[in-house]
Amino acid sequence: MSTATQTSLALEMPSDTYLNSSYGVKSWFLTGDHKRIAVMYIVSISLMFLLGGVFATLVRLELLTPAGDLFQSDTYNKLFTMHGVVMIFGFLVPSIPVTIGNFLIPIMVGARDLAFPKINLASWYIYIIGMIFMLAAIISGGVDTGWTFYTPLSTQYLTTHVMFTAIGILIAGFSSIFTGLNFIVTVHRMRAPGMTWFRLPLFVWSNYAASIIMVLGTPVLAITLILVALERGLHIGIFNPALGGDPVLFQHMFWFYSHPAVYIMILPGFGVISEIIPCFARKRIFGYSAIAFSSIAIAVFGFLVWAHHMFIAGISTYSALIFSFVTFLVAIPSAIKVFNWTATLYKGSIHFDTPMLYALAFIGLFTIGGLTGLFLGAIGVDMHVTATYFVVAHFHYVMVGGMLVAYLAGMHFWWPKMTGRMYPEAPAKLSALIVFIGFNLTFFPQFILGYMGMPRRYHSYPPEFQVLNVLSTAGASVLAVGLLMPMFYMLWSLKYGEIAGNNPYRATGLEWQTTSPPPTHNFHETPIVTQEAYDYESQTEEVEVVG
Amino acid sequence: MLPQYFPLFPESASTMSTRVDALYFFILGITIFFTMLVALLILVFATKYRKEKHPVPVQIHGSIPLEIFWTLVPLGIAMVIFAWGAVLFFQEMHPPKSAMDIYGVGKQWMWKFQHPGGQREINNLHVPVGKAVRMTLISQDVLHSFYVPAFRAQMDVIPGRYTTVWFEATKPGTYHLFCNQYCGTKHSGMVGEVTAMSPDDYQEWLRGAGAFGSLATEGQKVFASMGCPTCHTGADNARGPNLYNLYGRMVRTEDNRTALADEGYIRESILNPSAKIVYGYQNIMPTFQGQLNEDEMIQIIEYVKSLTYNGQLLQLQTNTQQEPPVNLNKIQQGIDVTKPGTNQNPVPRTSAVPVQEEAVPATPSTPPGKQNAPKQPRGAAPQAKPNGSQVEQR
């Protein structure tokens, strides 16, 4: 679209950017610049994503046939465990906040950097140390607890590297806390003149909500892991009934973090979508405050539903009822968002650039992911489908169809801002299509498998489940192609992509007012904000002029 | 039935399964409706308002009535699903009174089942069709989950505490039994089969399954061998409370609370006696932690469950020199535990004695110190009438 018109103006790369302000290893590894740290994070989490993807591929290969014939049972158990651990703690939890969020939040609020640049850098180092522990565990033989670390299996029965992995996750958790803290303080204290709370882009709101969860929830995970370590290492009875502990207590503590954690993963994704849809519909977002407040509602209610992972884990009938009730309440804010995004399209002027394709895919897949949560929230049905492939399908629809697709949408959308160059449109659109098809083919059959009763984490399975598993594996290979493509063309575009210019999509938002890539201090002059976040009215007139 | 190699829907073989499916289809309908609605809106807007056709967007801020509308409608639907799911859950959690008991013990990586008549099975479970079965489950090591998809019945199996789940099979056949809680190396090998049989076939099977003695009689032996009768004599001045009619009663504890004497309570009383002290008694019962395996524990529980007045009356018949059979005085000071007056006139009611009491002579004399224990339990499972005694006598 607009790129064509803009390139005709023969754009040039800006001379003074965060990328060329200084050179050398030290200038990166000791940087306080949130944009450089974001880039370092992008590289690191992409590597973790690749690793997690390799494990996923091997898992899907094993499941091609009913018999457990490709790997030993123990190996298979390690594969799905490491897939989960690496994807969740290495990729999904940090994902959007530490990359896109890190890069954009200071710019979006009109600040020169995050509130605590050194803490931001520290968070990256902490993340890396955590990952080194995790990788050490993997290289030295792996771990097979499942990413949920249920006790007493993890504390007494397994001989794999549980401690290493737990320490890795514990350490990585602190990087989350640091990031969350930084975001909260930045949003409160560093907004540019005129940037009121209700002029903040929704991306900032949703990352703010996610930050609250990071800061409040992650310590509980840390405590839980320390208790696991105490029991495993020193045989202090906490969770193991043989030592006088309670295995259900572990589940309460684990899910007290891990349920809100799914909102850490998905909320920033909501933020990305809330930026992209108005931009490519050329229209202000429908129901700004409804979307903003629903993010906060999710962050609050998200803390009150953890036991819906435990309906049949031996909790009392009445507590199960209460948790089911709140679970249905927390579904509403997500529904509100979906309706508002859809309504934003109404009477817009819709452009189908790659970020928009991903965003539309997000709405569809997230809708399915969210609605299938209703089955799991309804206790009577959950008793049948809990821990089956239905759950696996549900959370992959939310985490991959939702979060990962949002991440891809966001990476495409802000790629020109981060690198100064456009991604190539044609292969990017193709990749979006392939991801969409491959994703559905992979995970839709798993809903059916789940309702039929196929348990998750099964190395071998009864033959009647084979056809659907073959379909799922076939889908996974398509999905893999779709996900690998961006890695290549994005790298290619670093050198050969069209020069983007400051605002290739004519989007609103402070980030589009500075150069692409931005200078080290983001703005040459502190911006003064005078209008709302999605003032596409002014931008549209420009289209009229150019078009 | 669906094609064998490409089924898309699980078999439905219990009374609950059709009810679960009904809610499932309801939510499925809602899911499809809203997915289609959103997809359709996106498609329509995307074609109608694409930039070629609709170059000038109309700026709209939002609409409070619409926001309220799409908050309240989903909320209403969610509440309907919640209520329906909750009702279903209540049914799933509350077995009918007439349910028969079967015990299951999970361990890495197998299932052990015990029928009240003493029949044991491994990775196989035989149940009658048309009869509610209440499974009492416990794990010997890590978490497992007892899952029979065709019955839509699932429950975690936890070390150190009992969980229960019930189902009533509606058609004969064999169905998958899965462990559905990751439990280590051979998790996916911890599978078995549930065979639902017509009641006649089931009786036949019970007879052929070769049990050595009903769970209760086995439990009686364990009870004696562990020295429980030294304190639980049944006498008024005994050091331990009378265990007659304990099961299913509300017990008053030393700190003036009450506790329901179910399987979990009895288990706790044995393994962790000081957790709840019975009102009026000293905290002198030793713990039996580590001395009983889960199978023996189940047997003792079945034995305690079998200690009812009927059993007691029978005891009187044969042991006339013994003191009053029921000494509930202390307990009765607390809360009224049983129907008042039951212990007033212990008239032998031979007619009330269930069939399997015929087996009584087969179980020989009462060991010293357990005079008040009945010789033969009334049988916790009237439904298993013939089997218990017959198998036992072989």
Ligand SMILES: [Cu+2]
């Ligand atoms: Cu198991």
Ligand SMILES: [Cu+2]
């Ligand atoms: Cu298992």
